[in-house]
Amino acid sequence: MAIVTQYYLVLSAAVFCIGVYGILTxxxxxxxxxxxxxxxxxxxxxLVAFSFYYGNLTGQVFTLFTMALAAAEVAVGIGIILVLYRNFEDIDVTKAATMRW
Amino acid sequence: MTSRPRFATDVNYANGTAALALFGVLAWTFVNADFLPPLGFGEGEVTRSIGFAMFDMLELIPDGHGETEGFLVAFIVIAVVLDAALDGAVMLARREGEDESLVTALADGGRRLTTRERDGLDDSGPAADSGPDPAADSWEGED
Incomplete structure (x- = not known):
């Protein structure tokens, strides 16, 4: 028995809002x-939920590419955080208020 | 000063309620939305078909898996982007100046030595949990 699409969407909204909560707080x-x-x-x-909903594989393949892009983003992000720590001796984003120091 | 994890005390809970409200709106919308039963993929292995789609071998995909386009170009582009991200991360993490070795990218940055430690007077290792050491501020180095 297939799970109805609404549950996937609610799960996705929950994960998204946890992320928004983390960024805001x-x-x-x-x-x-x-x-x-x-x-x-x-x-x-x-993407995966609607791929299943429409019976089309494109969403699932696209998800793999999104994950690869996320990995690239994290690699660059950690590099930026290292530089942030080196220059401000902290990784508090509110302290890095200037482009030059 | 140790670096053990602690509970965050600088959490801005007031902003967090905006995220909770957003979840409320989204969940209400999704629960009340009308969806047909999902079509699904029928017979055949989905994982295998994903591999075929990724490498442009569309004729090998079973009919039940829908119309799928080839992703070979996207695959190559993502591979290049990942490579560039790796290079960018190493470039950002490399310390400018005299020491250009890759090891600095892997180190954690360390901690400042206290005056006593720098002069070799104190070899007892990291001090007990006593908060920020005021003597650490006397460290003279490039900033």
Whole structure:
């Protein structure tokens, strides 16, 4: 028996809102990175759910590419956080308020 | 100063209610939406078909898996992007200056030495949990 599409959408909304919650409440750059990852994965859940809904594989293949892009984004993000720590001795995103220091 | 994990005390809960409200709106919308039963994929292995679609071998995909386009170009582009991201991460993490080795990208940045530790007077390792050490501020280094 197939699970109805609404449940996938509610799960996706929950994951997305957890990510939004993390971004809104925390100021730690690593927490930001993890929260952005949750946002991306919520989109992936939607892609897979509608791929199943329409019986079309394109959404699932596209999800794989989204995951690869997320990996690239995290690699660059961690590099940026390393530079942030080196220059501000903190990874609090509210302290990095200037482009030059 | 140790670096053990602690509960965050700087959490802005007031902003978080916006996310909760967003979830309320989204969940209400989705639960009340009308969807037909999902079509599904029928016979055949989905994973195998994903592999065929990714490498443009569309004729091998069973009919029950729907119209799927080839993704070979996207696959190559993503591979290049991942490579560029790896290079970018190493470039960002590399410390400018005298030491250009890759090891600095893998280190955690360490912690500042106290004055006593720098002078070799204190070899007892990291101090007990006593909060920020005021002596650490006397460290003289490039900023």
């Amino acid at each position: 925390r100021s730690n750059a690593l927490m930001f990175l993890m929260s952005v990852e949750l946002l991306l994965n919520a989109a992936n859940i939607n």
